[in-house]
Amino acid sequence: MAMNEQEKHTNREFYIQGAITYGYISLWVFLSAIVIMLNKYVLAYAAFPFPIALTLTHMAFCSGLAFLLIKAGLVEAVHMDTPTYIKTIVPIAALFSGTLWLGNAAYLYLSVAFIQMLKATMPVTVFTVGVFMGTEKYSGMYALNMVVVAIGVATASYGELNFNLVGVLFQGGSIVTESFRLCLIQLLLQARGIKLNPVTTLYYIAPACFGFLCFPFTFIELPKMLNPETEWRIPGGWLLLSAFTAFALNMSVFMLIGRSSALTMNVAGVIKDWLLILLSVMLYRSPVATLQLCGYGVAFAGVCWYNYQKLQGVRAPAPSRSSSDPEKTSLLHEKSQSA
Template identity: 80%
Template sequence: MATNEQERASSREFWMQAAITYGYIFLWIFLSAMVIMVNKYVLTYAGFPFPISLTLTHMAFCSTLAFVLIKAGVVETAHMDRSTYVRNVVPIAALFSGTLWLGNAAYLYLSVAFIQMLKATMPVTVFLVGVLLGTEKYSALYAANMVVVAVGVAAASYGELNFNVLGVLFQAGSIVTESFRLCLVQLLLQARGIKLNPVTTLYYIAPACFAFLCLPFSVVELPKMLKTQEAWQVPSGWLLLSAVSAFALNMSVFLLIGRSSALTMNIAGVIKDWLLILLSVTLYGSPVTSLQLCGYGVAFLGVCWYNYQKLQGARQQPAPARPLDVEKQALLSPTQRGGRE
């Protein structure tokens, strides 16, 4: 009798934990898609074509909320002296601000669907930057995977009906800066044992990002905003929704990393990417050709095989405990991580 009760209790606990885990996955997919779709709407359809200003509102909101949470004692902070902050955090913040600015700017010229296809090149750039900075070892097999991904993305680009060179350059710049950021996180933070949760990450990085973005804002966007005051408006409600969603996305990434394996996160990322393509076609009428889908399918298979090889390698060579699981974080696309639009 006692054994049956224990089995039932164990079964209830299993299903409860499974429900919580899949709830976190659904929440992360939902928030990630929401941030991207709202940003696209604000920049393209709401009469506010200013990606730097949009990113500044995110950084200001996240900085303020993180400051309040830490000063109120809700979240513990990692103490960091000025020298460590300048040498280790500021370079990462500079790259992060570039990632967000350039990534948001791409929405002015490209569809969400095509941008998601271009993001399939992230493993290629992370691998190349990792080899350059010494965080990755060169492998002919990995390099062959990268060629497959690059060919697939090239085919998807060739099939894009509304191809825009400037938009592709913005998105490529975002991918490159994000690749360098990921490698520097590993070199500058994990190697020194600095542990930052999502709130403390925003507490330290978001203000620096805001400061970095003020320079291009004052040179690029502010003169344009002043010159065309009657041609644009501030969609305050949409901007607030975008900022709240971006902050919530940071929290959901932390929850997901804590409860899921890298493989689960990768599968969830695939579902999110295909969902965004579908939403882009459905909500914004983005044209997607058969050649694009075939090319993206080839790139997708290359990325899956690359991730599988990375996971197999990680299992064969157990690493010591680290403050943050880089492998899990690297499997998420740039718009799925911290702000991470």
Template identity: 80%
Template sequence: MATSEQDKASSREFWLQAGITYSYIILWIFLSALVIMVNKYVLTYADFPFPIALTLTHMAFCSALAFLIIKAGFVDTVHMDSTTYLKNVIPIAALFSGTLWLGNAAYLYLSVAFIQMLKATMPVTVFLVGVLLGTEKYSVLYALNMVVVAVGVATASYGELNFDLIGVIFQSGSIITESFRLCLIQLLLQARGIKLNPVTTLYYIAPACFVFLCFPFTFIELPKMLHSDGWRLPGGWLLLSAVSAFALNMSVFLLIGRSSALTMNIAGVIKDWLLIALSVMLYKSPVGALQLCGYGVAFLGVCWYNYQKLQVRRLVEG
């Protein structure tokens, strides 16, 4: 009788924990999609074609909220001296600024669906940059895997019905800066034993990003805003975008704490396909058969690459 009660209690606990984990996954997918779709709407349909200003709004909001959370004692901060901050955090913040600015700018020219397809090249650029900086070891198998992904994305680009070179350049720049940022995190922070959760990351990096973005904003977008009447300030949408971006960072923290890298990768695949579908349904983005075929090839290449990386990690940890 006691064993039966223990089994029932154990079963209830299992389903409870599983429910919490899947709730976090759904929340992360929802917030990821929300941030991207809202940003696309703000920049393309809400008469606010200013990606740097949008990114500045995010950084200001996230900086203020992270500061309040840490000062209130809800999250412990990582104490960092000025030398460490300047040498390790500032370069990462500069690259993160570029990632956000260029990535948001791409929404002015490309559909959400096509941008998600271009993002499939992220493992390729991370691998190449990693080999360049010494965080990745060159492997013929990995290299062939990257060729498959590149061919798939090239096919998807060829099949894009509303191809725009400027948008592709912006998105490619965002992917490259993000790849360098991820590799520098390994070199500058993890190598020194500095571990930042999403709140402390925003606490240290968001203010620096804000400062970096002020320079291009002053020379590129501010003159346009001052000398043009063809725009309006969508305050509610900007607030929703900033709140969603901050919530997305928190959901990443929650999900990483309860799941494996494999779960994150699977959730990421679901998110990408969902965004492509939403782009077609909400913004009427044209997606051709050749484009889907190319993305399918790239998608399989990314899945195989992630599987290989997980296998290597398990061997190392085992």
């Protein structure tokens, strides 16, 4: 009888923890979709075509809120000396600012649906950069997966009805900088054993991103904003909502990484990508051709097979670690769902 009660308690705890995890997943998918759709609206439809200024707004808001949370004692601060900050945080922040700027700039030229299709190349670039930087070992099978993904994305690009080379270059640059950033996180933060919680991560990285973004903003967007012939306005409410949602998204990402497996994250990412493609078609009337969907389907299959191989590689040494979850691994190489 006591065993039955214990089993019931264990099952109840299992379902509670599962519900919490999938609640985090749902929140992440929802916030990610909201941030992307808001950014697209602000840049393309709200008369505010300034992606650097939008990103600056996000970084300023995240910096300020993280500062207040830490100084108010609501979040435990993590001390970091100046040399460590310069060697680890500054390079990562430089790449992160490039990722956000170039990714937001792509919304001026491309549909949300097509951008999500292009993001399928993230495993290709992470694998390539990882081999170059020594965080990934070359494998013929992995390389074959990358070729399949590249062919699929190329087909989707060929079928894109509103193809714009400038937008593709912006998005491609965003993917490349994000790939280098992910590899640097593994080389610098993880190798040095630096552990940051979600708020302290933004506390250190967001101000540095803001500083880096001030340079291109001063020379690229500020002159346009000061030009009396340029027609634009400040969508204050939308900017504030976008910044707050971006902060919440960052929080949800770190919370989810702490609770979920790589497999769960990838399945959630696939759901998010298809959801965004659907929302783009419904809300912004983005045209999607059959050839484009077929190409994305091929890329999608390549990404799924790549993720499966990675997870199989993680499971291999599992018998010698009976207390660990075989799916638990660094999400570095599976993070192809960047907002």
